[in-house]
Amino acid sequence: MGRGKISSGLSRRSFIKMSSGAIVAVSANWFLPRIALGAEEILIGGLCELSGPASIMGSEQARGMELAVEMYNQKGGVLGKKIKLIMEDTESKKDVGLAKARRLVERSKVNYLAGIIFSAVSMAVQQYIREKKVLFVNSGSGNDALVQPPYCDRYFFKAPGSFRLTCLSIREPAKKFDKWYFLGDDYSWGKGCIEYFKKSIALVKPNFQTVGEAYPPFGETNYAPYITNLMAANPDALGIAVFGAGWARTVSQARQLGLKCHIHHQFWDLNNARATGDAVLGITSSSEFLNENPKAPRAKVFTDAYKQKYGNFPGSLASYGFHTIEIIIEAVQKAGTTATEAVIDTIETMVYKDSILSPDYRFRKSDHQCITGLYDIEAVPDQKYQYGTKILHYDPNPTVFVVPDKETGCDEFMKKKS
């Protein structure tokens, strides 16, 4: 292999032949699928973390979305049109997430966007869709910075509840325990959760004690050094805000190492619980979604359909993915058109009475944050699901810590743009 000059003598003709062939081939790929689709479909772009550290939950979210689309199409779609879900992998990365959003909007020409778990990825996409005026419903982030200036926007809705609210569930165990240790993922979500854990406990027990806190990097594999440390601090209870594979690892390793105190986890997820094993029994947590929910009967319909299609029960992310599609399509149905502005106006005022999360799920017009009920639960054994949830308390509209409607500061961003 010498210096590798392109061997001289490559004639003009052959080069033109090759390049034109290439251009035709590529162009064909660009145009053909678009033509085949036809104009009678509603295109929803799904942006999910299908690979990378959030892939487990991202895949669940994607499957929830797929199931929703399938169920709608079985009934004939909406407004006489079928729905097509085009899924792209954000790879849990901001640059890729943004590039895929661009691909969905500019190349696949989707009507609406849905998905994403990582708030940082969502922020990058939000700044893009506001320029392009495409409706984007986030279906996985708990971080409420997304619905505050400068990220809140007329074109953006956040389907999951805010972590400020889900942290409130710690009030239940706080009634019984005084000395708390906290373990949170070392990034904005984890740290924010610990902050609101403390604020929530202070509401019911102003004199509680923080005997320690630690922030392992997201994706940590072995939490033993943290656990040994925290055991030495001798807490009554442990508050955990750890996401991804760490959910199961922290609880399981803690019990293996002999931690006896009470554990409260920021959010409940059935599949993570099953991966933890019996160590999960007795923990308290919060949830916006329950697989079998007396207040939201369709949750069970969803759970059974999901199990039938995919072989495992849906966790919280799957429910958000499913629910997000319903948010969009129900609004389209009610608005009677797929036009973005009309759909947005409809979502702002609609109440989703049959949602799989809670009976009066809706959005705030001021910042497009959702209003949904919150369940404080305790993990108990269950015949069907292996680990079930016992409802300790239900709050249909937790407003503690929520920025009041008039003070969101989002008015500028909510205005219709010309």
Added chain:
Amino acid sequence: MTFATFLVQVLNGLTIAAIYILLASGLTIVFGLQGIVNCAHGFFYMLGAYLTLTVVGKLGLSFWVALPVAFLANFLLGAALEIAGIRKLTSWGREFTHNLILTLGFALVGQEAVKLIWGTIPQLMNVPSSLTGMATFGPVSYPKYWLFVIAFTGLVMLALYLFFTRTGLGILVRSIALNSEVSQSLGTNAPRINTLIFGVGTGVAGMAGVLAGPILSVDPNMAFELLIIIFVVIIFGGLGSLVGVVVSGIIIGLIIAFGTALVTGMFAKILAFAVMIAILIVKPLGLFGRGAQLE
């Protein structure tokens, strides 16, 4: 930090080290002999864990059956990869770079295949019933299973060490590592030995997956999760050196345990990398490295 807590953190460091050492050993002996890096090493680790789920979960056999099954299955698969892929590439020259890409491609395909077969949600591997609970010595209590992991790793390392220094085959392998051409002219069957050692490496990786399962749980991200820190362990200890892997694994495990306990997890990781780079400046071949040799 009380003395009891200190001891527990030491044990934590050793548990962390044990899994790293098991994984790194397979990688380093393959390197020492064939001079290639197997990017699919993490995949074999993952496969060992997932196979155990089936062996114990679906087939109802015990954990103790799963260990040799994982070793064997991964040994065979690794050997197949070696014969079908790596050996071919070696005969074409350019082994190193192409082997890397080949094993990386294999790892990606394998990881997706595991996801397709076993699903994408994290799964539970239970501690074997004979090893549940804590062992107590004085003020210190530690999970029995975790102690077992440390002990088992020690045994495997001892076995490998004895193999390479006391058995005829082992010494033969080392001689090939030193000079393949000379040994071949003396009549050894180098290609077959390459396959054998590669298989042993991947088999050990599979066992590491089984052992790690109850502690770290089984999930689809396993294939590449630990690869980076394993590389650090190998570079630090010296490529091709088993002794190096053990020593460096223990040091890094302890750095991580105490760095995390005293400061933060991020600090511990950075410290581990910094130590590796510092050693490289002083001793470019790592603590015990002596070029491409097995010892």
Added chain:
Amino acid sequence: MEDTTNNYSSPEIDRGKMVKWILILGVLSLLPAFFQATPFADYLAYTVVRMMILGIYAMSYDLLFGFTGIFSYGHATFWGCGAYAVAILTVRSGLQVQDALPGVLAALIAGAGLGLAMGFLCSRVGQVAVFLVSFAFTESIQLLVISDPLKITNAEDGISGIPRETLFGFLDIKSEIHFYYLTLAVLVLSYLVLRRITASSMGDVFLAIRENPVRVRFLGYSIRRYRVAAFMISGAFASLAGALTALHERAVAPEMFNWFHSGDAVLFTVLGSPGTLLGPVLGAAIVVIFQEILSDLFRNWMIFLGLSYILLIFFLPKGIFPLFEKLQDRLRKKENTPAKPQKA
């Protein structure tokens, strides 16, 4: 002269080569116009700009791997470094820099600096160790960026809102089309500079180090110094690519230091034939095209990525250039055979 196969100095060949180059450049320059005719103008321009930036990235790696024979797996360091240099300077430094030039210059300097560091560590160890050490080096840099001890990188969340207004103070690079031409110009310039370097006596030493390092040492050259030089030049150009991508996407994140980016550099170069400079650019373009085509069709795209790596190794071990040469031979046979008897 009818037999033109081996005579490189023939004027006919030079003209043929020139025409070929003008054609390529012409096509590339006119592409944006062609795009306007489609409904995806912006996206197509965006994609081709990505290809060109990755082309620069690939060329820089070719210098290191294809020409000097150093198999580093740490090229992502420079990709991220260049990007963050621009981001920090324009957004986080508080200096209110709006022009792109200072950021790009900072990227070049930072790239050469990191190249010096990495080169220093890697030049003293053997081939396999270089792979592992460069890999670990990249990871260390990523950890530093995430832990953000100096509070300039914004840790996990990355930096967004990078301005893209002017270059040199007066060239407007805000629109996608203008940026397209800027990137094209940088690509061509980078190619010419790298060509110059590889054709120079330094380039000769690089090649010699790749082929027979022992001999080079006997001839009195310091291998270490040349390897470090290769890292520095390669690092500077790769950082340039990173800087361009920061301006293009207007956001950076710690994932840019992820080892998959290092793998990309290797893939582009191996696919495009190492040691050809132009080949890796084509390799990058091919990979991007394949990603666009495949993403539509398959959810488990990773399987296809893995499979393509395996197929690449077995069917195109030397990259795509041998294919070109085979094609040429066949075409030349067709041209020459009937023509020969005529000119007597």
